[in-house]
Amino acid sequence: MQHLFLFFFFLSLMFGLLCGGIYGFLYYKLRIRLIKYHLYFLASDMMLVFFLSLLFYDFLNIKIFESFIGMITNYVHLVLIATGPLNVSGVLFYRELLGKSNKQKHFTIFSILFLLPIIAVLAGMPSEVVDLKDEKFYQMWLTIIFVIFITFSVLIYNVALLIRNYKNITEPIRKYAAKLLLINASLILPLAITDYMVQNYQVLNAMFPSGILLQPLTFFILNFFSVLVLLYAKKISAVIISEAPLAFVTSYKITEREKQIIELVIKGMQNKEIASRLFLSPSTVRNHLSHIFEKTNIKTRTQLIHLIEKMK
Numbered sequence: 001m002q003h004l005f006l007f008f009f010f011l012s013l014m015f016g017l018l019c020g021g022i023y024g025f026l027y028y029k030l031r032i033r034l035i036k037y038h039l040y041f042l043a044s045d046m047m048l049v050f051f052l053s054l055l056f057y058d059f060l061n062i063k064i065f066e067s068f069i070g071m072i073t074n075y076v077h078l079v080l081i082a083t084g085p086l087n088v089s090g091v092l093f094y095r096e097l098l099g100k101s102n103k104q105k106h107f108t109i110f111s112i113l114f115l116l117p118i119i120a121v122l123a124g125m126p127s128e129v130v131d132l133k134d135e136k137f138y139q140m141w142l143t144i145i146f147v148i149f150i151t152f153s154v155l156i157y158n159v160a161l162l163i164r165n166y167k168n169i170t171e172p173i174r175k176y177a178a179k180l181l182l183i184n185a186s187l188i189l190p191l192a193i194t195d196y197m198v199q200n201y202q203v204l205n206a207m208f209p210s211g212i213l214l215q216p217l218t219f220f221i222l223n224f225f226s227v228l229v230l231l232y233a234k235k236i237s238a239v240i241i242s243e244a245p246l247a248f249v250t251s252y253k254i255t256e257r258e259k260q261i262i263e264l265v266i267k268g269m270q271n272k273e274i275a276s277r278l279f280l281s282p283s284t285v286r287n288h289l290s291h292i293f294e295k296t297n298i299k300t301r302t303q304l305i306h307l308i309e310k311m312k
Contacts, residue, residue, distance in 0.1 A: 006053075008216055008217075009049070009052070009053040009216050010053070011220075012049055012216035012217075012219050012220045012223075013046065013049055013050060013053060013216075015220060015223050015224075016042065016045070016046040016049065016219060016223050017046070019042060019223040019226050019227060019230075020039065020042055020043060020046065022227070022230060023035055023038065023039040023042065023226070023230065024039060026230055027039060029256065033096060033279035033280060033281075034096055034097065034173065034174065034177065034279045035230070035279075037089070037092050037093040037096040037097075038093055038177075038226060038229070040089040040092065040093065041086075041089040041090055041092075041093040042222070042223065042226060043089070044082070044085040044086040044088075044089040044090075045086055045089075045219055045222065046219070047082050047085065047086075048079065048082040048083065048086055048219075049216050049219050051075060051078040051079045051082050052079055052216070053216075054075050054078070055075040055076060055078075055079055076125070076144070077121050077125055080117050080120070080121050080125070080143070080144065080147045081117050081118055081121055082117075083117045083147055083148075083150070083151045084113065084114040084115065084116065084117040084118060085114065086151065087113040087114070087117075087150065087151060087154045088110045088113050088114045090154060090155065090158055091109075091110065091113065091154060091157075091158060092110070094158040094161060094162060094181075095161075096279075097162070097169075097174055097177055097178055097181070098161065098162065098165050098168075098169065098174075098178075099169075099174070099276060113150070113154065116147075116150055117147045117150065120143050120146055120147055121143065121147075123143075124139050124140065124142060124143030124146070125140055125143050155185070155188070159181075159182065159185045162178055162181065162182060163182070166178055166182075173229070173232055176228075176229065176232050177229045177232075180225040180228060180229060181225070183225070184218075184221055184222055184225050187218070187221060188218050191217060191218060248307070248308050252292075252295045252296050253295065254292070254295070257278075257288060258288055258291065258292050260278055261274055261278070261285060261288050261289065261292070262292065262304070262308070264277060264278070265289075265301055265304065265305070266305055266308065271285045271286060271289075289301075292304065
């Protein structure tokens with residue numbers, strides 16, 4: 001049974017690597033900011049699952065990675081420290097999902113969320129194996145509980161923020177991603193309760209001595225929902241791109257991102273609206289428009305629209 005769970009760790013990691021690769025490729029092609037922050041979130045979650053996998057390897061006394069993990073004093077340290085990047089990337093992703101800007105005070109909070117697990121580990125985790133009766137054992141468990149509390153507090157804050165602002169989300173892709181994230185969050189709580197019961201009730205623990213592997217299971221679900229978001233983002237982008245006239249695109253060597261901006265200009269959107277729709281900054285939209293004007297040798301949006309109409 002334990003080796004089956006170990007295989008599930010491996011499967012979860014491989015699925016995460018596949019999703020991360022697809023996310024990276026589509027971000028390179030589409031340059032959608034939401035995909036970038038989602039990629040950060042997935043990468044930090046995958047790092048946590050990887051360190052948990054190493055911890056599980058050690059638990060089973062499997063020496064496959066002995067040359068690498070032999071240098072690590074305690075794998076629990078790495079698992080706890082990995083929650084720092086997960087907390088920060090989670091907050092960044094949820095704020096980007098809601099279209100909220102990040103000011104200087106937010107970066108201070110991000111730094112605190114990143115450093116707290118590291119400080120807690122350095123201050124409260126022993127560097128050697130301790131006996132159950134040792135004072136350091138209780139200190140170690142307090143540290144673990146503290147770090148877990150921070151991580152779940154950040155998750156609850158993100159979900160509460162998303163629920164509070166859900167009605168204000170107007171962009172289809174943001175709305176779709178927010179809906180899937182709320183479903184994902186609603187699955188985590190019962191899974192966490194089940195995992196706790198399995199590890200603390202003798203009958204259940206005898207059946208599942210390694211628990212139900214909460215983290216890789218939730219990571220697997222998160223990646224599945226991420227694939228759905230990617231497919232939806234690709235679908236929206238394809239609809240926008242398909243409206244650009246082929247003759248205009250080929251004649252002036254218009255890029256994929258420039259196609260998207262041109263179609264939104266035709267629809268009468270201003271720079272801020274285009275930036276919001278495509279998850280870009282207004283300055284990036286201005287730069288793209290400047291390049292379009294240079295390629296087509298025109299100076300205004302009106303001239304651009306007339307040129308496109310002539311080539312349809």
